[in-house]
Amino acid sequence: MAAILRQSRSLQFTSTVRLNTGYSMPILGFGVAYGFDKPTDTHAVQTPCFALNNARRLNYIVLRRHIDTARCYRNEVEVGEAIRESGVPREDTFVTTKIDSSLHGYESTLSTVKASLSDLGLDYIDLYLIHDAGSGQELRLATYRALLEAKALGEIRSVGVSNYGVKHLEELQQAGLPPPAVNQIELHPLCQQRPIVDYCREHGIVVQAYCPIIRGRTDHPVIKELSEKYEKEPAQVLIRWSLQHGFVPLPKSSQAARIRSNAQVFDFELTDADMAALDSLDKGKAGAVSWNPVDVA
Template sequence: MAETVALSDGHTMPTLGLGVAMNEECAETCKVALQNGYRMIDGARYYENEVQVGVGVGKSGVKREDIFITSKVFHDDFTYDGTTAALKDSIANLGYCKYSLLEVGRHVLPPTGLSWTARRAGMIRSVGVSNYSENHIEEIREAGLEMPVVNQVELHPFCQQKPIVEYCRKNNIIVQAYSPLLRGALDNPVIQELSTKYSKDPAQILIRWSLQRGFVPLPKSSQPERIISNGQAFGWSIELADMAKLDALDRGKEGAVTWNPVDVD
């Protein structure tokens, strides 16, 4: 699981991360993940578990500098003072000196100048966005700000976000895939068929699809055995014809399983 992807700001990011949303007691989860090869944790201040992430990192025995940790600023904090206070609070919660990536959630645009100010102050290393459409990112460009290095959106075979993915590719923005496991609804016949064919569980099929499509999946699990198996998505591949079967599941916006606010103005 040592694979990484290059970001446009010169840093690198692991190609798979552990999601910790809706997992308040995630210290053990983070520890297990890190001890089993994960090097990225996708957190957020509003998940209300940043202290737990810091504890898990500490207990894992993995050096902090080898771990990529994301936090997110929510729209409630979109003022200069609000963003600064939120970041300081996040860093204090985590117990380490800085975050690897800060993602700016959508609603007030263009907010990201605040984040780049924070980067200059050494509080974060890279700046990304979450749930941004092409138009939202273009507002960043039009404001004369640096482009984000990552856009995190809901992304799985049922909701492939083709317009934003194509836009991100053209602009050298890496796409992180949230809810890559359909929030656990894995009973689709195509996924089940491929699970049997490859002797992999359905979650591994979805994670492998995401990796082969060049996304950075962020599967969440609070169960150690699942965290380990979800990480076993490397060293094997899905054949092109089977990738096409998964591609054919796309239902556009109708296929979303979360709030997917990418297209909201």
């Protein structure tokens, strides 16, 4: 932990992390999926989404340049429009999207990647994730191989996974496939998923943290105490915790002020003792506030 904390003192808004594919990814992202609390509601998301409109008003993409979406969020078209409207050169914007288990399979994955490229209006996608492992071993391996093929074709720069437990990550290794660049999992002080994080660190897989601000459930006494100590919003304390652990947090908000404040986390640093206090809140998977399907067969 000490090495991570020492390195954290040099973190800046423009800092990046190097992926195992050789590409760099900004250490702070912006999620654009809104309007649902569980996966069965994802197809009810309305577009254009309210939060993405906020992002346009703030010219947020110019600031963050790291956008996380997914096919099932049904807002890739709006994400692409926002990128073009921002005026930021394509090479300075990092875009992630995902394929969920309902679309898994080799041929269907290849066609889904092309559909994402078309909807986003991009020549390539920086990071394409398998959204979940729910399709079973055969289909998820076929999906991973198809994403590697799309990478070889130049349609994708890096291939990753989301909601993968250690079993699913080991499955890739046993199949002789290269490790993913990223594993995106629910991650915050109440749900730290340490075995998955440890495996990723041992194998050079960057850990992205979704729900890093616990969906606003920040009334725990320790979080409130640290918020008062540092004169920071509870969400800012949680994002800082994530950054100091070397994770890549993906906070979401539909409020303009929150979107702005979630990026203002580089002017303070949590002490070792305060990091340990937050670490002590871990409830394992019982602390999850999202679907977190890391144990699917």
